[in-house]
Each structure stands twice: as C-alpha cells, then as structure tokens.
Amino acid sequence: MTETDFAFLRLLLQQRSGLSLTADKRYLVESRLGILCRRHGLADIGTLVHRLRAAPDPDLEGAVVDAMTTNETLFFRDQTPFTLFQDVVLPERLAANAASRSLRIWCAAVSSGQEAYSLAMLVDEMAERLAGWKIDILGTDISAEILEKARAGLYSQHEIQRGLPIRMLLKHFRQEGDRWQLSQRIRAMVTFRQHNLLERNDQFGRFDVIFCRNVLIYFDLQTKMKVLERLSPRLVPDGAFILGATETVLGLTSMLTADPRHRGLYRHVSMAAAAEAGRGENAPPLRA
Template identity: 80%
Template sequence: MTDADFTFLRLLLQQRSGLSLTADKQYLAESRLGILCRRRGVADITALVSQLRLGRDRALENAVVDAMTTNETLFFRDRTPFELFREIILPERLAANAGSRSLRIWCAAVSSGQEAYSLAMMLDEAAALLAGWKIEIIGTDISTEILEKARAGLYSQFEIQRGLPIQMLLKHFEQRGDKWQVSQQLRGMVEFRQHNLLERNDHFGRFDVIFCRNVLIYFDVPTKAKVLELLAPRLVSDGAFILGAAETVLGLATPFACDPEHRGLYRRSAPAPQPRANATRSFQTGIEPLAGWRG
C-alpha cells in the first residue's frame, strides 16, 4: 500500500464513519483490506483504492468501513454498566415512567448484539415488575453485515463462554448444531437498525437510557464531540447515558456530565430527579444479582 493510498483510506474512513486511523495502523489496513480484496476478486489494495477514488460504488465504501470496524463485544461486558442498570437506572425509570409505563433503550454501536441481548435478559428477569409496560430496545451499528449476525442471535461456543452465566444460557438460548441461538422471545424484544453515529437521528425519538460504549475510543476529539452532540437530544432530560470503561466526557464540550454519585453514569446537564424510595426498594428486593456473577 502506498502512502497516498493510505492517506486516502484514512480520509474516507474519517468522513464515512468517524474512525480515526492513526499512521501506525497501516499494517491493520493492509491486513483487513487484503482479505476484502480476495473476497471481492480485486487484485490488490491499490486497485481497491482506485475503485474507491471514482466515488461511484457506495457498496464498496460500506464494505471497506465494515472491514475496518472493530466488532469486539461479549455478553455482560465490563459488569459495572449492568449493575448500574439493575440497581440505579431501572428503579429510576420505574418511578419516572409510572404514568406512561414505557421504557426505551438505545444500544448505539451494538456490534453483534450481545449488549442488547444482555439487557433483554435482565429485563426478562424483572418481568413481574414490568408487567403491562411497553419495552423497546433498539440496537444500531454502522455495519450492515454485523447487524445480520445480531438479528440472527446465533453465537459460537467461544462467544457464549465470554461473560454469559450458565443459568442464562440454559434459560434463554437453544442449541443449533455447534452454536447457540438466542430464544425467539428475546430476539423479539430487540430491534436492530443500521445507523451511522455521525448522521442525524431525529427519527429515533427519545430514549430513557442510551448505551454508547467502546466506540468513542476510535474517534478523534472533534468527532467524539459531534457524536455526543447528536446523541444528547435523543435522551430524555432525566435519562441515563453510559459510556465504556475507558471513555469519558472530560475535556469535551458536551451536554453530558458525570453523575457525581455513580461512576460510569452520565446525565444531561440539567440534574436528574431522584427516584421515589418505594419504587427503588421494591425493585431491588424483587430481583437477585445476575446468576454466576461474583462481586
């Protein structure tokens, strides 16, 4: 790959997906795009870039973005966000939304779906408290290919072993040959849509909770700020926003601020109202911690 080709690819990825590919990642581009060239019958990366330069093949541009996007995820990844959801966020929403009896959750950059299905499993465990509620979980990703995997909910033994308690495997999955598939009930709880975080999202409506974990780390500072600015209007004023363990809004001009009482939890700039004590106590005494977790 020539320096000119790599410069073009870096600019294309930045514009199309926000991915900031640093100069020391040329080897990664050569490895991943080399595989793409072989799959599509293109002679080499130079020939691939020549096709991209014409600007006529959006499908090819999407394939390049797919190839360069990191889709690392697992069930109940990093535990803390899920503990926050069970112990803090859900009790708040039970109190705040008692009138509408609805709950909307957005998993942005959902990859192959494990985060969204993890939340669906937790909500299923709380079914008694949520009886009669309208629950929506929407998972989005820029990659159409990875979303097909998410919709199928079909995972290898290796993927299943990463973070999923055995009790939940037996309850919510069915074995399909050498793989495991999320139950039809849980798949019905999640809707997957293609979405680029750099694009407008007004049509999504507003959400009580937004998970946007482990994607900002791939963006430069201006792109991070832009993504957060686009996400903020989609969160209700007293909603909850979750970033990845290695991510923060510190140093960024955004409408989000750290919750002073709960590490890893972010709020809109306006302070969120406290949940009613009765709702919190009722929820916490009705649901046990996830089976297989060790505190």
C-alpha cells in the same frame, strides 16, 4: 500499499464512519483490506483505491468501513454497567415512567448484539413487575453485515463462554450443532437498525437510557464531540447515559456531566444541577 493509498483510505474512513486511523495502523489496513480485495476479486489494495477514486461506489465504500470497524463485544461486558442498569437505572426509570408504563433503551454501536440482548435478559428478569409495560430496545450499528448476525441471535461456543452466566445460557438459549440460538422471546425485545453515529438521529425519538460504550475510543476529538452532540438530545431530561469504563464526556460536551455517585453514568447538566441543589437543601446546617 503506497502512502498515497493509505492517506486516501484514512480520509475515506474518517468521513464515512468517524474512524480515526493513526499511522501505526497501516498493518491493520493491509491485513483487513487484503481479505476484502480477495473477496471482491481485486488484485490488491492499490486496485481497490483506484476503483474507489474512479467513481462513487457506496457498496464498496461500505464494505471498506465494515472491514475496518472493530466488532469486539461480549455478553455482560465489564459487568459493572449492567449491575448499574439493574440496581440503579432500571428502578429509577420504572418510578419515573410509572404513568406512561413505557421504557426505551438505545444501544449505539451494538455490533453483533450481545450488549442489547444482555439488557433484554435483565429486563426479562422483571417480567412480572413489567407486565403491561411497553419495552423498546434499539440496537444500531454502522455495519449492515454485523447487524444480520445480531438479528439471527446465533452465537458460537466461544462467544457464549465470554461473559454469559450459565443460568442465562440455560434459560434463554438452545444448542444447535456447535452454536447456540437465543430464544425468540428475547430476540423479539430488540430492534436492530443500521445507523451511522455521525448522521441525524431524530427519527429514533427519545430514550430513557442510552448505552454508547467503547466506541468513542476509536474517534478523534472532533468526532467524539460531534457524536455526543448528536446523542445528547435523544436522551430524556432525567435519563441515563452510559459510556465505557475508559471513556468520558469531560471536555467534549456541555450537555452531559458525570453522576458523582456512579462511575460511567452521565446525566443532562440541568438535571445534575437540580439534583445537587436538592441535596444541598436537605443537608444538615453547618456548625461553627
């Protein structure tokens, strides 16, 4: 792969997906796109680039994006966000939405579905409490191929062993050969749709909770800002926005701010200010 070809592919990926590839990722491009070339009957990456330059080919461009997208995920990944959801966010939203009896959750960059299904299993734990409620969980990803896997809800032994508690395995899965099938009940709780985080999203409506974990780390500064600018308006005013452990909104958006009580949890700035003011009003008077 020539430097010119690499520069072209870096620009294509940046424009199509926001993925920012540094110069030291050249080996990754050669490895993943080499497999793609063989799958499409192309001699090498140079031939691939020549075809992409010759005429617009959305399908081939999409295949390049799919090949270069990192789909690392697992059930109950990092655990802390799920404990936060179960112990703090979910009770908070149930109280706030008692009148409407509805709850909407968005898992952005959902990959093969484990995050969304983990949340669905936690919601299912409260089935009696949520009787009569309308629960919508949306999982989106840029890759159509990985979303097909997510919809199937069929996982390998390796995928099952990564983070899934044995109690959840026995309750929600059945073994089919060397793979495990998630129950229809849990799968029916999640809707998967293809979506690019750089594109408009107002068609999805607004959500009580947005998970956008471990995806901003792959973007450059400007792309991170654009993604947060797109996502923030989709959160209800008093909703919960959850990022990955190594991610932050600091210096990226003026619409969200960290919840001082819970690491990884973010709120709309206006709501955080109101909560802080409320705590100040209830604070004991200072003594000289």
